[in-house]
Amino acid sequence: MAGIRQNRVIEVEEERSEEMRPGRISWDAPLQDALTLFLTSVSGVLAVVVADRNGLPVASAMRDKPKADLVAVSAMAVLAMEAGRSVARNLQISAASTVTVEGGTWKVVVSPTPTGLANLLVMMEGTTNLGLLKLTLPRLADAVERHLETL
Amino acid sequence: MPTASVLESDAGESGTALDHLLGAFLGAVPDATGIVVASESGKPIASKLPAERIQLIPATALAKLVAWAGEAVAANLQLSGMLAVTIDGPAWKVIVAPTPSHAAVVLVTLEKPSDAPRVQRALPGLLRAVDRSLGGRTTQ
Numbered sequence: 001m002a003g004i005r006q007n008r009v010i011e012v013e014e015e016r017s018e019e020m021r022p023g024r025i026s027w028d029a030p031l032q033d034a035l036t037l038f039l040t041s042v043s044g045v046l047a048v049v050v051a052d053r054n055g056l057p058v059a060s061a062m063r064d065k066p067k068a069d070l071v072a073v074s075a076m077a078v079l080a081m082e083a084g085r086s087v088a089r090n091l092q093i094s095a096a097s098t099v100t101v102e103g104g105t106w107k108v109v110v111s112p113t114p115t116g117l118a119n120l121l122v123m124m125e126g127t128t129n130l131g132l133l134k135l136t137l138p139r140l141a142d143a144v145e146r147h148l149e150t151l
Numbered sequence: 152m153p154t155a156s157v158l159e160s161d162a163g164e165s166g167t168a169l170d171h172l173l174g175a176f177l178g179a180v181p182d183a184t185g186i187v188v189a190s191e192s193g194k195p196i197a198s199k200l201p202a203e204r205i206q207l208i209p210a211t212a213l214a215k216l217v218a219w220a221g222e223a224v225a226a227n228l229q230l231s232g233m234l235a236v237t238i239d240g241p242a243w244k245v246i247v248a249p250t251p252s253h254a255a256v257v258l259v260t261l262e263k264p265s266d267a268p269r270v271q272r273a274l275p276g277l278l279r280a281v282d283r284s285l286g287g288r289t290t291q
Binding site: 047073076077084090093097098099101103104106108110123 | 203204205206207209210213214216217220221223224225227228229230231232233234235236237238239240241242243245247258260
């Protein structure tokens with residue numbers, strides 16, 4: 001009898017620890033959880049920020065303590081995205097989908113959500129798997145848009 | 152709206168040298184469909200672009216703004232050494248890169264999929280050469 005009870009305790013603890021794992025959070029989870037899921041899903045991503053269409057930060061998740069002025073970062077990133085769109089328009093090419101700021105060992109990708117309700121900023125190491133990022137970023141963009149529409 | 156050829160002739164001798172540099176770059180990078188050099192203030196100095204209805208002056212002014220905003224993003228994230236900003240579209244990309252002295256900004260238009268390593272090899276040399284070509288010239 002005691003053995004059966006002990007086994008059930010272990011099962012419950014396993015279930016709880018499964019729930020605690022970041023991989024169990026779905027994209028439908030609240031905005032902060034969706035950002036955390038993205039941060040943990042793509043290795044090399046250091047920070048992700050959601051900015052509204054005016055460039056104001058709405059939510060963010062970072063691996064380390066924030067050292068950045070997020071208001072200034074998101075404002076400048078949205079400006080870069082808007083100016084990038086205008087460059088494309090004036091070169092008579094189709095709409096721009098992302099803007100990537102690149103340094104020797106880092107990259108910052110700015111990408112609008114599907115309807116342009118918000119912009120995502122992803123700061124990453126230069127070695128980040130861009131293929132995985134390109135697969136995951138649209139899902140995050142959809143999730144962010146769903147969350148913002150409910151506000 | 153001035154065309155690229157008019158602007159090139161306005162640029163004088165350094166414009167001719169730049170024209171040669173741009174031609175050599177396009178020869179070395181077949182995926183590149185066009186290239187423009189803009190001054191520190193965002194005015195076009197030289198270009199080689201397909202003959203389409205391109206609004207060159209607004210494009211270079213906004214490209215200068217893109218480069219400035221990219222540097223501001225990096226500075227506010229305490230990241231140093233911004234090399235370039237890439238604008239991606241469905242079937243194209245535009246690389247906006249300041250020269251090492253920041254005397255000019257170079258725009259390269261590319262078709263996708265492009266040979267990224269080839270572009271990355273050729274671009275730093277072009278940026279240095281543009282700087283040398285503009286050496287001593289007052290940027291507008």
